[in-house]
Amino acid sequence: MKLYYDLLSQPSRAIYIFLKLNKIPFESNVVKLGRLQHLKSSFKDINRFKRVPCIVDNDFHLAESVAIFRYIVATNPTIADHWYPKDAKERARVDEYLEWQHNNTRVACAGYFRVAYMLPLLQRKPPSKEKINKAKGHMVKVLDLIEDVWLQDESKRFLATNEISFADLMAACEIEQPRIANYNPFEGRPNLTKWYEQVKLKTNPVYDDASAYAYNLIGTMDRSRLYKILKLFLSYRVKYI
């Protein structure tokens, strides 16, 4: 199986960490989002939606991280049950989060990251305070729902179930992305902090290794490094957009 990904992309990280933790072999194909390689017309032959992550298993092309996860579970029967429990109710709890996150965690955290980090880079101007505040307000609401609703049940240690599942990987990768844009999602959220520590305990050193590139960008908003990244973006922008 070939995996196309960029470790800067949150769902890419989740799939990559899941494969590594479960020792599932794959051919690694990095698609640099920062160089807009996903928008090259040749990449359309890999994924018709021009996004990462995606896989090619022999001649079977598949997009959408959550669909990829389910396909990997279905075709690798040795994966430990807790990642996606066979029990219908336990599995439904994992599914409930995986479906919920698209228009909540994903839209909110990636939305903030986009407005506060990516767009200023692409548009060569400081981020709009009004847009940042709107995106932040939405993100705060979603993170509070995770703190107060998803993580309020003391009978389970993880988001959906009592053992770590793919829901936790998807959530952790998404929730820490805004740190790059100088927002700390854990501050004032004790349940979220405790949960994130548990996720890392269960997944390290793989988790930290996969996140090293993203960690390295934290705070780059304020540094001259931003301009280097910016120049790189612009040089490729003309070519591919």
Add this chain to the structure above:
Amino acid sequence: MKLYYDLLSQPSRAIYIFLKLNKIPFESNVVKLGRLQHLKSSFKDINRFKRVPCIVDNDFHLAESVAIFRYIVATNPTIADHWYPKDAKERARVDEYLEWQHNNTRVACAGYFRVAYMLPLLQRKPPSKEKINKAKGHMVKVLDLIEDVWLQDESKRFLATNEISFADLMAACEIEQPRIANYNPFEGRPNLTKWYEQVKLKTNPVYDDASAYAYNLIGTMDRSRLYKILKLFLSYRVKYI
């Protein structure tokens, strides 16, 4: 199993039609969105996210239409395979659409419906042309992707596979919602038109019965009936928001 739903809600219709077509018994609980019954604090005990559709199976509470669909398939082994194929690749194709739709079909069509129909109702003023045009632009892009990418493969008659699946039900209910706000998604899209006819052929009379309430609202934007609905909304708004 108890189903909480409103046939005005697109994912509610998809689940309702799926249950009826498969003759799965359920206790019907209508939650009138137009009367904001989903926002009543007592409804939080049914679904902690205060949304429809949701189910209660004995003491098991579950939200998120796609997760509900998978739970119903897992707990009802007699459901015909084509709705959610057991073959890993076929199932992955259905999953791919079900995951993709959240931030594409759903956000775009429900977004347009909200801006062009619901918000003007709630805010007691005509819709903002700028906002409508923005929402319409996004919706057109998504509908074109369905026309040109999802439906371009002539080897399969439906969205994800060659037989009807739950992906088609979710898509059909979502895609026709903007008709209420006077946008015809089928105009100039022959693949979409043909596919929609196939979906109806496979699901009628259940599909049309479940959609009767929504059909009845088509074009109400221009009619005095709007004001009746508006009054109803407002009378409940003060009470529950």
